[in-house]
Amino acid sequence: MHLTESSAFGDSNLLSGWLSYVRTEYRDSLGNESHIPSHRLGIAFAIAYDSYVDVHPEVAALVKATVDIFAIGIEYKCFQVIKKAMSKIFILNSLLLLSQIPNPEAKFLDLKNKLEKKGFQVIIALPPKRGAYGLLREADKKIWINPVVFELHIGTQTLIHETVHAAQVCAGKGKIKTLGLHIQPINYARPFFSHYTDVKRQDLEKEAYAVQTQPNSFELAVSLLQEHCK
Structure with a gap:
């Protein structure tokens, strides 16, 4: 899946890195696909959310918001779902990234x-x-x-x-x-x-x-x- 559209994060580096990690970590369940279907991406995020909440609230919030959207049955393409999730954590992400500039x-x-x-x-x-x-x-x-x-x-x-x-x-x-x-x-x-x-x-x-x-x-x-x- 290629993400080129700008987002609430200012760029897609954080998101792209996270998705790449999900693909690698859960390769057995997702398969080696160039495009992960929305429902399978949601499942991967649901699995990941159980394990990746200790340190980085901006990533965990992205995961939770994505899972929440899938749970209520709204049909979005992968990027549209993630973009909506991003908007919910824009303030948190801005604060967390501030010290890295x-x-x-x-x-x-x-x-x-x-x-x-x-x-x-x-x-x-x-x-x-x-x-x-x-x-x-x-x-x-x-x-x-x-x-x-x-x-x-x-x-x-x-x-x-x-x-x-x-x-x-x-x-x-x-x-x-x-x-x-x-x-x-x-x-x-x-x-x-x-x-x-x-x-x-x-x-x-x-x-x-x-x-x-x-x-x-x-x-x-x-x-x-x-x-x-x-």
Whole structure:
């Protein structure tokens, strides 16, 4: 499927990367088709939504909105469905991408270096947990970054999220704990941490999303790392 039309995201790089990843990840169920029929794309998104909500609300919201549209039986071509889903998360996406302008690669590397100086190991590889874009293991201070985030142009946002968790580990002296931040995540991000039944996990993720969705998310993450990881 070729997407050339401009969208609410400003370009289709994020969407194209996501669809490419879906094709690869679910090749057995989708088949090697140059064009995926709408109903099968909807099924793939429904499957993906169960696994890919941990770090990136802009992608997860796209998936959920797409599935919602399919569920009520409206017939759209693939791109029309996705374009409608995009419009629902335009505000969230704008905020999440703000910290990656103009040079996300430099910011990612800068943050990676800062984490490593604080004793964390940043590994660019598939995380141990299937479907995660980023994962921090507090026991040995290892942070995994899924390589697909660079295709999706959300590498810096992924590392910002995990940097907040790194600061939480430092604050708890090796046992992750909340930082007591006085900022709130934007409303669009709430579904992506409120589904956790464990209250502690929900609070930890709430702080990470609160930082991730701030216009100055990069600077804030660096500040928290420096404050709590001596």
